[in-house]
Amino acid sequence: MGRLTTHVLDTAQGIPGKSISVNLYFKTGETQKLIATKITNDDGRCDGPLIEGNDFTAGEYVLEFDVGQYFKNSSLKITEPHFLNKVLIQFYAADANTHYHVPLLVTPWSYSTYRGS
Secondary structure, three states: OOEEEOEEEEOOOOEEOOOOEEEEEEEEOOEEEEEEEEEOOOOOEOOOOOEEHHHOOOEEEEEEEEHHHHHHOOOOOOOOOOOOOEEEEEEEEOOOOOEEEOOEEEOOOOEEEOOEO
């Protein structure tokens, strides 16, 4: 059964990114449909898959992470306005029967991602 998961690591502080709002959209052409909203837990992960089973279909997805609010609430001293606000990761899931894991490594000034396991 296929599923999509994520987690967030705050590489500026060396800690999991907890309490970050994550929205998942399914993209068709220029239209995006919101299909899930989760909040990361103390480990920087969502408590369950963002989408799984028959609801997870092949196609284009967008993950939206509200890192601006996260860093505003953090102990880091960052200038206002802050550099990153929403991080969008747009990707294609070719096989709906597999596990896609899309981690986010983030600082107030940069981010990276990869296809995890």
